[in-house]
Each structure stands twice: as C-alpha cells, then as structure tokens.
Amino acid sequence: MAILFSSCKKEATRWHSDWVVPVLTDTLSLSNLYNDSTLSVSGSQINIDLSRTLLDLGLSDLVKIPDTTISQQYQANFTVSNVSPGFTFVNSVKTHALDLGDIQLKKVRVQSGQIELKVYNPLNTAVLYQIELPGVSQNGQVFVQNYTVAAGTVQNPTIATESINLSGYEIDLGGQQGLEFNKIQSKLTLKTDPNGQTVSIYNNQVFKYEASFKNLRFDYAKGYFGSTLLADQQQFTLPYLDKITNGSLSLPDLSLDLQVENGFKMAVRAQIEQMNATNTQGQSVSLNAPSIGPSMFLAPAVGSWNTLQPSSLVLHFDANNSNIKNYIENLGAYQNIAYQLQPNPWGNTSAGHDEAFANSRLRLKVSAQMPMALNADALTLQDTFALDLAQDLNKTHVTAATLLLDATNAFPVACDIVLYFMKDGQIMHTVVADAQLASATLGQIDPQDGLLKKKSKIKIVLPPALVADLQDLNQVAVSAAFATTDPTTGLAVQQSIQANAFLALQVQLQLQTQLRP
Amino acid sequence: MRYLFILFLAVTQFAQAQQTILLDTYGHYNSTGVRRQIPDAFFYGGLIDSSQISQSLTKLSARNAFGLQMGFNAQWQTPWVVSKDSKKWGSGYRWVLGAGIQQYGGIQFSKDLFGLVFQGGLPYMGDTLDMSNLRVEATTFAKIGMGLVNTTTQSSFLVHFVAVQNHIAAALQKGTWLQYPSSAQIDLALQGQAQFSGSSPAAYGVAFDLDYRFGSAENEETEQQFQFLVQNFGVARSTQTTQYNLSGSFQYAGFSFAQWQQASVNSLTNGFLDSLGYQKSTVSSWILLPAQFQLAKVINWDSPQRLDAYYGAQFMLRQTYTPLIYAGAHYKVKKAWQTGLGMAYGGFGGLRVQAYSAFHFKRSQLLLRSDNIALQNGASLYLQFRCDF
Numbered sequence: 001m002a003i004l005f006s007s008c009k010k011e012a013t014r015w016h017s018d019w020v021v022p023v024l025t026d027t028l029s030l031s032n033l034y035n036d037s038t039l040s041v042s043g044s045q046i047n048i049d050l051s052r053t054l055l056d057l058g059l060s061d062l063v064k065i066p067d068t069t070i071s072q073q074y075q076a077n078f079t080v081s082n083v084s085p086g087f088t089f090v091n092s093v094k095t096h097a098l099d100l101g102d103i104q105l106k107k108v109r110v111q112s113g114q115i116e117l118k119v120y121n122p123l124n125t126a127v128l129y130q131i132e133l134p135g136v137s138q139n140g141q142v143f144v145q146n147y148t149v150a151a152g153t154v155q156n157p158t159i160a161t162e163s164i165n166l167s168g169y170e171i172d173l174g175g176q177q178g179l180e181f182n183k184i185q186s187k188l189t190l191k192t193d194p195n196g197q198t199v200s201i202y203n204n205q206v207f208k209y210e211a212s213f214k215n216l217r218f219d220y221a222k223g224y225f226g227s228t229l230l231a232d233q234q235q236f237t238l239p240y241l242d243k244i245t246n247g248s249l250s251l252p253d254l255s256l257d258l259q260v261e262n263g264f265k266m267a268v269r270a271q272i273e274q275m276n277a278t279n280t281q282g283q284s285v286s287l288n289a290p291s292i293g294p295s296m297f298l299a300p301a302v303g304s305w306n307t308l309q310p311s312s313l314v315l316h317f318d319a320n321n322s323n324i325k326n327y328i329e330n331l332g333a334y335q336n337i338a339y340q341l342q343p344n345p346w347g348n349t350s351a352g353h354d355e356a357f358a359n360s361r362l363r364l365k366v367s368a369q370m371p372m373a374l375n376a377d378a379l380t381l382q383d384t385f386a387l388d389l390a391q392d393l394n395k396t397h398v399t400a401a402t403l404l405l406d407a408t409n410a411f412p413v414a415c416d417i418v419l420y421f422m423k424d425g426q427i428m429h430t431v432v433a434d435a436q437l438a439s440a441t442l443g444q445i446d447p448q449d450g451l452l453k454k455k456s457k458i459k460i461v462l463p464p465a466l467v468a469d470l471q472d473l474n475q476v477a478v479s480a481a482f483a484t485t486d487p488t489t490g491l492a493v494q495q496s497i498q499a500n501a502f503l504a505l506q507v508q509l510q511l512q513t514q515l516r517p
Numbered sequence: 518m519r520y521l522f523i524l525f526l527a528v529t530q531f532a533q534a535q536q537t538i539l540l541d542t543y544g545h546y547n548s549t550g551v552r553r554q555i556p557d558a559f560f561y562g563g564l565i566d567s568s569q570i571s572q573s574l575t576k577l578s579a580r581n582a583f584g585l586q587m588g589f590n591a592q593w594q595t596p597w598v599v600s601k602d603s604k605k606w607g608s609g610y611r612w613v614l615g616a617g618i619q620q621y622g623g624i625q626f627s628k629d630l631f632g633l634v635f636q637g638g639l640p641y642m643g644d645t646l647d648m649s650n651l652r653v654e655a656t657t658f659a660k661i662g663m664g665l666v667n668t669t670t671q672s673s674f675l676v677h678f679v680a681v682q683n684h685i686a687a688a689l690q691k692g693t694w695l696q697y698p699s700s701a702q703i704d705l706a707l708q709g710q711a712q713f714s715g716s717s718p719a720a721y722g723v724a725f726d727l728d729y730r731f732g733s734a735e736n737e738e739t740e741q742q743f744q745f746l747v748q749n750f751g752v753a754r755s756t757q758t759t760q761y762n763l764s765g766s767f768q769y770a771g772f773s774f775a776q777w778q779q780a781s782v783n784s785l786t787n788g789f790l791d792s793l794g795y796q797k798s799t800v801s802s803w804i805l806l807p808a809q810f811q812l813a814k815v816i817n818w819d820s821p822q823r824l825d826a827y828y829g830a831q832f833m834l835r836q837t838y839t840p841l842i843y844a845g846a847h848y849k850v851k852k853a854w855q856t857g858l859g860m861a862y863g864g865f866g867g868l869r870v871q872a873y874s875a876f877h878f879k880r881s882q883l884l885l886r887s888d889n890i891a892l893q894n895g896a897s898l899y900l901q902f903r904c905d906f
Binding site: 010011012013014015016017018019020021022023024025026028506507508510513517 | 558559561562563564565566567570634635636637638639640642696700701702703769770771772773774775777
C-alpha cells in the first residue's frame with residue numbers, strides 16, 4: 001500500500017532560471033584604511049603620517065573629590081519653652097575635612113557636578129533654614145540657600161530636598177585662614193516661622209541638613225596633586241594586521257616618535273618600560289632603543305588657561321638608534337606598551353602651588369612617518385565570516401553559482417583570492433579564483449587621471465557539490481594573498497603607491513535557480 | 518464554462534417528471550499562447566524544460582491570457598409545487614434547491630513577464646522588459662440556495678448564500694525591468710495594487726442564478742428555443758482584505774562595503790520597498806463574484822432532424838476573461854446517442870475544437886464534453902448527469 005501511495009505522490013513542479021545579481025559596487029582608496037592617518041601627497045607618491053594617542057589624562061583623571069556628604073545639625077541641650085515666632089536659635093559654622101589621600105587641594109573650580117541638600121525639621125512649626133557654604137562662591141557670591149520647611153515631628157521630621165548645579169562655582173578648600181587644605185566650611189542658621197505659633201524646643205529634636213557633593217569634575221585646581229605612581233600596560237590590536245596569516249612585508253626606512261606631553265603645572269616623571277609587538281604567527285619583537293627603560297623628567301607647564309604651554313618630551317626612533325624597521329615589519333597586530341607616569345616625583349616642592357587648567361592634559365602619543373611603499377611577498381590576509389545560506393532543496397533553491405569580480409586596480413599589488421567554505425571550523429570546500437587580481441604595474445597609464453591601472457575579470461565558480469552543501473556550511477574564510485611583483489622579473493620588489501590610488505570593485509553573483517512554486 | 522449545461526433539455530418530457538436531480542462537474546484551463554505542457558506541470562507536477570519554455574515564448578504575443586475554471590454543482594428540483602391551487606401562478610412552479618463550489622483563476626500577462634519568470638534575468642540583460650497590464654484574478658467560493666423552477670418552460674431562479682474561501686485581485690498598470698549588461702544594475706519601476714482575502718471563509722455574500730428560456734412554444738418541435746443564463750451574479754463582503762500598493766522605482770547596482778557592514782538584509786529590503794512606494798493596509802471590501810452570462814440556442818432532443826446547428830455566446834464579469842463565442846453541428850446518431858462537433862473562440866484562449874456526446878437512457882441523461890480536443894493550449898472535461906423520476 002505504501003508503494004502504491006508513494007507512486008501516486010505528485011512530483012514537484014519546477015523549472016530552471018538564470019539570474020545575475022549585483023552584490024557589491026565600491027571603490028577603495030587609502031582613506032578607507034585608517035581614519036586617524038593623514039595621507040599627504042608628495043609628487044606622485046603618498047606619505048603616511050600616522051598619529052595615535054595612546055594615553056590622554058585630564059584634570060578629572062588626576063584630581064578627584066569622591067562623592068562626599070557633609071552634615072551639620074543642632075540639638076538643644078535642654079528644653080526651651082515659649083519660643084516666639086521669628087526667633088533665631090542657631091547660627092554656627094562648621095569645618096569639614098575631605099579625605100583626598102596624598103592630594104592637598106586649596107582651590108578648585110567646578111566644571112560639572114551638583115550638590116544635593118536635604119533638610120530635616122522636627123519642630124511643630126515651620127522653620128526657616130539658611131545654609132551657607134562660606135568657601136563656595138560664584139562670581140563673588142557665596143553659596144547660600146534658604147528653605148522654609150513645614151512643621152514636623154521628632155518621629156517624622158519634614159524633609160526638604162533640592163539638587164543644585166554647581167557648574168562654575170569655585171570652592172576654597174583653605175579653611176578659615178586660607179592656610180589649610182581639603183577643608184570646606186558650612187554655616188547653619190535656623191529661625192522659627194515669623195508667622196507661626198509660639199512653640200517649645202525640646203532636647204530630643206534634631207535640626208540638621210546634609211549636603212552631598214556628587215559627580216564633581218573640575219576645570220581648575222590648585223594645591224599639591226600628590227605623587228601617586230601611574231603604572232600601566234596598554235594593549236591594543238592594529239586592524240587588518242591581525243588577519244595576516246602568511247607572507248612578509250618590507251617597508252622603506254621610517255621613523256617613529258613617542259611624545260610625552262605635560263600640561264600640568266607640576267613636574268612629571270615618565271618611563272617607557274617596554275614596547276613589544278606580536279604578529280599572528282606568534283613572533284614577538286621588542287623595540288630596542290636607549291630611551292626605552294630609563295626615567296625621563298618633564299618640567300611643569302608654564303602659563304595659565306589660554307596661555308598654557310605644556311612641556312613635552314619626544315622619544316625619536318629610527319634606523320640609526322633602534323630596531324624600529326624590524327619592529328614594524330614584524331607586522332605585530334598585538335601591541336603592548338608598559339609605562340610609568342608619576343607626578344611630583346620629588347614631593348611637594350611647589351609648596352602646594354601645583355596648578356591644572358581645563359586644557360591641561362598628560363598625553364602619550366605615537367606618530368610615524370613613512371612613504372607609502374611596500375614590498376609584499378605572498379602577504380596573506382585571511383578573515384572568516386559567518387555564513388547562513390541554508391536552503392531547502394525541496395523548495396526554490398540555487399543549483400549553481402558563480403561570483404564575477406570586475407576590478408580596476410591602481411595599486412601596485414596583485415592579489416590571489418581563495419575561499420574556504422567551512423562547517424564548524426573544518427574546511428569542506430576550497431574554491432580558487434580563476435585568475436589573479438592583477439597589479440597596476442601590469443597596466444597602462446590612463447590619460448584621464450594619469451594613474452597606472454589594470455583591469456581584471458575574475459570568476460569564482462562555486463561547484464555544484466558546494467552549492468548542494470550550502471545548507472550545512474556555516475563559515476567562509478576569505479584569503480587574499482598580496483604580492484608586489486615586478487612585472488619583468490616576477491620577483492617581489494618594493495613598489496610605491498601612486499597618489500590617489502584606488503581599487504574599484506564590482507561583484508556580481510550569477511545564479512542558476514530551480515524554482516518550485 | 519458551462520454553456521452546454523442545457524444543450525439537451527428535452528422540455529416536453531421533463532414537464533412530466535415529478536422531481537429531477539442534476540449533477541455536473543467540470544474543469545478546464547486554457548491559454549492564448551502558453552503551451553499545455555507548462556500548466557500540466559503545475560497540475561500534475563514535473564520539470565518544465567527549457568525547450569517547452571522557449572516554444573511557449575515563440576507563440577506568445579505581447580498580451581496573453583491563461584485561465585482556469587473548476588467546479589461542482591448539484592441541483593434538486595423538488596416535487597413540491599409552490600401552490601396546489603391550480604388557479605394561482607405558483608401552481609406552475611416547483612421548489613428547487615442548489616449547491617456548488619466554484620473556482621475561477623485568470624491571469625493576463627505580457628510575453629516579457631513570462632520570459633523573466635521562467636527564464637530569469639540573464640537572457641534579457643540589456644532589454645527593457647515590459648510587465649505592464651498584468652492582471653491576476655482568482656476566486657474560490659461555495660454556494661447553497663433555493664429557488665423556483667417553472668415546470669413548463671424549465672426556467673428557474675435561485676438565490677444563494679455564498680461563502681468566499683479566498684479572493685485575489687491584483688493589477689500592475691505599469692512595470693518595467695531593465696538590467697544593464699556591464700554592471701548588472703537593475704532598474705525596476707512598478708505601479709500597481711493587489712487585494713487578498715485569504716482567511717477561510719474570507720467573505721460572505723449573496724448571489725442569484727437565472728435560467729430563462731424563451732422562443733417557440735415548447736411543443737412546436739420545429740421552432741427554436743433559446744436560453745439566457747445568469748450564474749453567480751452577486752457580491753460578498755470581506756472585512757479583512759489585505760491591500761498592497763506599489764508606486765515607485767529603484768535602481769540597484771550592488772551595495773558598498775559600508776552598506777553591507779552597517780545594514781541588515783531586512784533594512785536593505787525595506788529600503789527597496791520604500792523606493793517602490795510599498796504600502797500595506799487592511800480594509801473592508803466588496804468582492805464581485807465571477808458572474809457568467811450566456812445566451813445560447815437550445816437543442817431539442819426530440820427534433821426529427823438528424824443534423825442541427827448549435828451556437829451561443831458567453832461572457833463573465835472578469836477582466837481576465839474575454840467574451841466567448843461558439844458554434845457547431847449537432848448530429849443525432851440515434852435517439853439514445855447524439856453528438857456534436859464545433860469550434861469555440863475566446864474565454865482564456867484562441868480558436869479550438871470542441872466535441873460532445875450525450876446519452877439518453879430511460880430516465881436519465883449523461884453528457885460528456887471537451888472544449889479542447891484540437892488546436893488547443895489547454896485541457897477541458899465536462900460531465901453532466903441528469904435524472905428524472
């Protein structure tokens with residue numbers, strides 16, 4: 001019976017059709033590669049001016065006041081009866097000490113942050129609170145806040161809260177005489193409601209306020225900024241270099257500068273302990289130079305605000321004083337730099353007169369200059385992408401596919417393309433392009449723009465077995481092997497990259513489909 | 518096409534019957550140009566090979582049609598008269614009950630669209646394909662109803678309650694496709710709309726059938742009798758019709774690296790649809806049922822002539838259906854077997870040959886007919902059984 005029924009099953013209606021689908025149209029130039037690089041054209045050649053900031057510390061990174069709450073309260077020692085309306089019964093000043101470690105601040109100006117005030121009234125009549133922070137002022141006006149807090153009880157005091165933006169306020173932390181540091185004063189004045197009733201103040205009634213400084217950032221600070229050691233290891237990966245799987249690259253002579261910049265009015269000790277880079281094959285090269293290792297000292301910046309002149313120290317590396325060329329040609333994708341920075345290495349020698357402004361920065365920058373020329377010998381970049389082309393062979397599906405690549409190359413680099421189709425990391429199919437993406441050196445000068453160009457048409461045929469397996473494949477690795485081959489000798493030679501060089505790509509997908517409605 | 522339903526209504530004898538059961542079923546498809554192998558592959562399955570597609574393409578004109586009709590109908594002409602009082606008009610009418618299920622599908626399309634669908638875009642690189650004036654209409658519905666039949670003339674009138682299972686009405690007023698050979702860039706411009714009522718049942722409505730006989734008196738064997746037939750004339754109301762509109766164009770030449778990296782396939786697809794002015798909404802709509810109107814000569818079974826002519830004309834309330842005319846010769850082999858051969862033109866196809874045979878038994882008739890026995894791009898089969906007792 002099963003055979004009988006299966007023989008009656010309707011065969012699927014199907015037919016084949018052929019399509020060409022444009023997939024990619026783009027033009028790549030060097031501006032696509034690094035957005036923090038400056039490419040300058042010198043004659044018909046391109047120079048790279050690579051600049052990258054490795055460390056950038058500002059005032060808020062060095063000088064911080066953690067979120068701090070100060071509180072002041074009044075509690076009568078004995079019962080005061082028949083307190084008439086409008087009676088002032090507290091008028092006292094309190095000094096608070098801030099815990100800032102070895103930092104001794106005398107004055108700061110708030111760039112951003114706020115103070116949250118919370119006032120408690122346990123009295124059975126309204127109380128006028130005046131909260132004054134004598135050291136906190138803006139444009140000469142001392143910070144004063146007045147609140148009329150409704151009547152409360154000892155068990156349930158009435159609470160008034162308010163958040164006040166402190167941006168632009170100056171905070172004098174020198175105490176009453178101005179000779180101290182990390183000190184802030186507050187003054188609390190309490191007065192019963194002038195229009196209220198006569199009341200009694202009992203000794204279990206606590207009148208208090210709390211002032212919480214939150215998220216304070218400063219654009220000016222004066223004092224002693226301490227001498228806490230900043231030691232760190234910065235690790236970063238250079239894009240594209242981590243995709244190199246094989247081959248070598250030879251570059252022209254180049255130089256590299258490491259610049260330490262001190263925009264604070266305090267002395268700084270800097271030390272580059274180590275720089276090394278590891279490539280994708282696991283080979284590491286350390287940068288060796290006389291300036292790697294020893295401590296260097298930077299003088300305080302001079303000037304103030306807009307006239308601030310940072311002091312700086314430049315560590316120059318070139319072929320004469322280092323192995324910088326080997327370091328770069330190792331194509332180390334994984335860069336590692338260990339450094340130390342220490343403010344005030346000799347202690348408080350300025351007698352608390354360190355200063356920092358809004359534009360004060362402590363920076364570590366790297367910059368490299370080199371002509372854009374290279375010698376690539378089978379330099380292979382490989383990247384793996386997730387693949388999700390599952391198709392149901394019982395429905396409309398692709399039966400054959402060919403990638404058509406139409407390229408115009410103005411770079412002096414040829415490229416061989418191989419695709420590896422994988423399932424869970426295991427290569428199931430390898431597809432090799434039928435031709436090489438030819439180097440511009442094999443082409444002719446285009447009179448329109450004066451560039452040497454070469455057109456290539458490349459076919460990458462996905463065999464039927466691969467197409468049939470598409471639903472099982474989940475990764476594709478694209479491998480591109482670059483070579484700067486001399487067109488006459490066939491050997492890899494150093495080639496300069498033309499100004500305005502580009503690679504124009506058009507990728508089309510030619511498909512044969514079996515349609516099953 | 519049911520225009521031979523009543524080809525053999527021998528009126529005189531039916532007037533004496535107490536009750537009648539009429540069953541008919543039919544199914545046929547046809548096209549102005551598409552070769553039969555292609556629709557056959559859709560009905561029976563199988564591979565449509567490229568040669569069949571090429572042969573169809575050579576036969577297609579700029580505008581083409583393909584259509585399909587299937588159905589089953591049952592009618593019981595009861596023995597109960599409307600009035601037993603012979604003086605009243607109702608004494609000449611009997612109650613009749615009817616039910617049926619019908620399917621209509623029709624499409625008008627351009628040669629270019631057929632080529633694009635069945636061959637793909639590759640063979641047409643560089644050609645501007647005109648897909649304009651595409652029209653698709655499809656309706657499936659069931660009906661059940663009752664009415665009256667005149668016992669003398671066999672004229673009848675039935676009112677049906679209709680349940681529409683699905684309904685599609687789509688039209689593309691303008692449509693062009695151009696793919697450039699060098700870059701494979703696709704330029705697509707579309708302007709059209711479509712309505713789908715798909716949940717089952719999608720709509721309810723009312724329709725009536727009218728079978729009106731006129732001509733000579735029924736006992737005059739030498740005079741002609743004609744039939745004016747209206748079937749499924751009515752409307753249904755759908756409250757959940759999905760309506761799509763397209764009015765726009767886009768050019769696609771591939772995306773840049775940045776677009777591939779930043780956008781998802783969904784967002785890219787939505788971008789295409791936005792360019793095409795795609796809109797989707799749910800509305801209430803009236804569905805005009807595929808009503809059929811027919812005017813035909815009725816063959817007299819008891820005619821003394823051995824050779825007779827038959828002819829008629831038919832049209833439907835569907836834009837994908839062109840008016841159909843037919844004519845042919847009827848031959849009385851013997852009283853129990855009569856047959857005919859003729860030509861038909863219109864409907865979904867061009868000129869083709871039709872043939873039938875009718876067998877008359879003591880109290881029943883069986884009719885077999887095909888409207889596509891030669892010159893055809895389709896297939897056709899019609900069966901009718903009538904029993905009087």
